[in-house]
Amino acid sequence: MPVPDQAQQPRIVIGGFGAAGAATALALVAEGVSPADITIVDANPQAGVPPKGPDARILALNAGSRRFLDAIGVWERLAGAHWPMRAMALSDSALNEEIRPRLLDIDAPAEEGAPLAHMVPLGLLNAALCAACREAGIVVLPARITAFQAGPDHIAIDMGEAGVKAALLIGADGANSPIRRMAGIVDHGWAYGQTAIVATIRHTLPHHGEAVQHFLPSGPFALLPLDENRSSIVWSEQSSIADRILKEEPQAQLREIAHRAAGWRGEITAVEAISAHPLRLMLARRFVGERLALVADAAHVVHPLAGQGLNLGFEDAALLAEKVADRLRLGLDPGAPDLLESYQAARRPAAVAMAFATDGINRLFSNDSGPLRVLRDFGMGIVDRLPGAKRHLVGAAAGQGRAAPRLFRG
Numbered sequence: 001m002p003v004p005d006q007a008q009q010p011r012i013v014i015g016g017f018g019a020a021g022a023a024t025a026l027a028l029v030a031e032g033v034s035p036a037d038i039t040i041v042d043a044n045p046q047a048g049v050p051p052k053g054p055d056a057r058i059l060a061l062n063a064g065s066r067r068f069l070d071a072i073g074v075w076e077r078l079a080g081a082h083w084p085m086r087a088m089a090l091s092d093s094a095l096n097e098e099i100r101p102r103l104l105d106i107d108a109p110a111e112e113g114a115p116l117a118h119m120v121p122l123g124l125l126n127a128a129l130c131a132a133c134r135e136a137g138i139v140v141l142p143a144r145i146t147a148f149q150a151g152p153d154h155i156a157i158d159m160g161e162a163g164v165k166a167a168l169l170i171g172a173d174g175a176n177s178p179i180r181r182m183a184g185i186v187d188h189g190w191a192y193g194q195t196a197i198v199a200t201i202r203h204t205l206p207h208h209g210e211a212v213q214h215f216l217p218s219g220p221f222a223l224l225p226l227d228e229n230r231s232s233i234v235w236s237e238q239s240s241i242a243d244r245i246l247k248e249e250p251q252a253q254l255r256e257i258a259h260r261a262a263g264w265r266g267e268i269t270a271v272e273a274i275s276a277h278p279l280r281l282m283l284a285r286r287f288v289g290e291r292l293a294l295v296a297d298a299a300h301v302v303h304p305l306a307g308q309g310l311n312l313g314f315e316d317a318a319l320l321a322e323k324v325a326d327r328l329r330l331g332l333d334p335g336a337p338d339l340l341e342s343y344q345a346a347r348r349p350a351a352v353a354m355a356f357a358t359d360g361i362n363r364l365f366s367n368d369s370g371p372l373r374v375l376r377d378f379g380m381g382i383v384d385r386l387p388g389a390k391r392h393l394v395g396a397a398a399g400q401g402r403a404a405p406r407l408f409r410g
């Protein structure tokens with residue numbers, strides 16, 4: 001393993017070379033930090049290689065994330081590998097009802113001429129981010145961060161046989177973040193008892209760029225548009241039912257999916273790349289420690305029903321990079337406590353708000369209560385008739401209304 005010598009110690013070490021870690025590194029460079037001042041460390045030597053396994057997550061990225069990826073030089077690398085989501089329809093019904101009525105249509109764009117979101121395969125996104133890091137000359141060490149010790153002017157980071165000193169450690173090491181645990185940062189949350197089944201399906205009717213969210217008693221079932229007769233599904237199901245379905249033969253799985261889609265895309269002809277993701281809510285009590293900042297899933301995990309997890313993570317990356325670059329430009333310490341506190345003060349409330357909004361929607365809709373259904377359907381009917389309310393919903397999902405970081409504004 002190449003170990004930086006004392007004269008080449010990086011000023012910033014990023015633990016984790018997933019989408020969030022790579023994006024944070026590129027955001028720092030886009031903000032003017034020298035690539036030589038950044039080192040990424042990842043425990044998995046395959047990080048950044050598109051997965052050959054079954055994780056077929058295709059993420060909805062909002063307008064802010066698209067501008068961010070453009071600004072860090074990654075969007076053009078994804079040419080031909082993303083599909084626009086132009087509208088979304090919501091329905092609410094019991095599983096065995098033959099008709100899923102269309103209760104709310106969301107088609108107001110977050111910005112003129114732009115789609116609501118872009119569907120981007122996570123594997124290709126990771127690969128594009130990682131290739132951009134390597135081309136920028138950012139050092140990537142295949143190692144596991146095993147311990148660290150913060151002092152007044154540096155943080156000493158252990159990676160098994162080797163170690164580095166830096167001014168700041170950024171934890172981008174995912175939902176189970178060893179860095180968060182090693183820092184002694186407590187997290188709050190709960191398991192949903194739901195598992196997200198993700199797959200790509202082929203169907204006979206075109207979707208015309210429209211996404212569908214069927215709220216069903218066991219959890220939301222989303223059909224998300226890819227190319228014309230293909231959609232990605234994100235199906236949150238009670239874990240016991242999901243476990244049974246995942247063990248079934250492919251034809252039986254196809255029938256279960258068709259039952260939930262209820263003909264909205266015609267006949268379903270194929271199911272590909274099925275994978276399962278147990279769902280939970282997690283919020284770190286603090287997003288920062290001594291010379292430490294957490295970003296993305298290391299700091300927060302939210303229900304995927306609104307497709308917001310990595311959108312939040314990219315905004316963390318953009319804001320942290322902005323603050324760190326501004327300090328370095330003035331010759332100041334990028335790991336100073338006031339910088340870290342201001343990062344946390346901006347990002348933790350945004351993550352808490354999204355966690356509780358998605359949790360609330362999941363609780364309100366994932367049940368079989370008749371009176372509750374009448375109430376929520378009445379509410380959706382009202383929103384459907386108010387264009388201003390719809391625009392507000394779309395704007396909130398696109399991250400508008402908050403003071404967005406520079407790279408998010410484009």
Ligand SMILES: Cc1cc2nc3c(=O)[nH]c(=O)nc-3n(C[C@H](O)[C@H](O)[C@H](O)COP(=O)(O)OP(=O)(O)OC[C@H]3O[C@@H](n4cnc5c(N)ncnc54)[C@H](O)[C@@H]3O)c2cc1C
Pocket residue numbers: 015016017018019020021041042043044047057058059060061122143144145146172173174175177178179196198234277295296297298304306307308309310311312313
């Ligand atoms: C079903 C589902 C659907 C979703 N849909 C959407 C969507 O539509 N839109 C959206 O924005 N988000 C969505 N998300 C959320 C999104 O997938 C995650 O937010 C994102 O993938 C997290 O990326 P990350 O880089 O934070 O973590 P990870 O991808 O987990 O990367 C963490 C990295 O850290 C490394 N690591 C771990 N420990 C160490 C260590 N000790 N030292 C060094 N490296 C270490 C790991 O090897 C890994 O490479 C969805 C999530 C799910 C489950």
